């Protein structure tokens with residue numbers, strides 16, 4: 418079985434974009450892979466976040482992972498900070514990475530631009546991500562397009578470390594899901610649907626009510642030529658709706674476009690399909706909220722399984738660089 422690892426930041430309510438772009442594929446991956454999925458709470462500290470909110474968001478994220486269908490019997494679901502080797506390996510990898518290569522990370526440039534003070538953790542963020550991946554000898558890493566460069570860095574660090582100190586790490590590959598990898602904002606279809614931009618009408622939450630979903634789809638921006646066809650460049654709003662319908666019904670956007678002559682009919686069906694898709698998630702979420710001790714036990718078990726793997730990799734890496742073993 419292929420070892421798969423991915424992580425998601427505990428950034429408050431998950432969006433439909435998180436679900437169709439990532440989580441839906443995580444659920445599929447668990448069928449025939451040995452999958453590790455973590456809530457990356459340490460990564461969240463690179464931004465200003467209230468401690469209470471971070472704690473609540475981390476639990477919330479874990480509940481959502483279970484609600485969308487991750488099965489703790491088949492996947493290891495855990496919280497990053499519960500496994501201390503993530504930070505320990507980060508140090509060894511910070512001494513492998515160079516300031517030059519971290520300065521070239523586009524996400525760092527974007528997020529630090531125009532800010533007077535920038536946390537050092539924002540700069541080393543991709544190294545922590547590399548540690549997440551390398552600790553578990555992950556072969557396949559499902560990530561969105563925006564994380565491709567970070568994954569490339571993880572590969573570079575693995576190779577450099579292995580060359581310098583001997584075979585220690587598995588060199589990971591990206592596993593970028595093809596279909597519906599990018600769900601766009603319903604009001605600004607040229608940008609990605611994201612919780613972090615303020616666009617309440619453009620963003621569908623994983624836990625939105627059917628009424629909210631229907632309203633947001635009805636108000637989604639389209640165009641004035643009135644023709645239903647799939648054209649990402651000329652008709653980005655409509656293309657996004659077709660992508661959503663395709664993702665929700667496992668079709669292709671070109672296929673699902675057939676048979677529609679009016680935007681209103683398409684929107685009605687998109688809303689219905691999304692409601693169908695998200696209803697079981699909402700229901701399972703409500704059940705889990707009533708059984709938080711179950712969620713806690715899943716995370717404890719996940720942390721213990723993850724730790725079992727991580728401590729072996731870390732011990733090998735520490736030995737390779739010449740740290741004196743404690744006993």
Ligand code: TRP
Pocket residue numbers: 422423424425426457460545546549550558559560564567
């Ligand atoms: N940086 C990733 C993101 O913003 C989240 C992440 C952290 C991650 N660690 C990871 C993804 C390890 C894949 C593997 O989406």
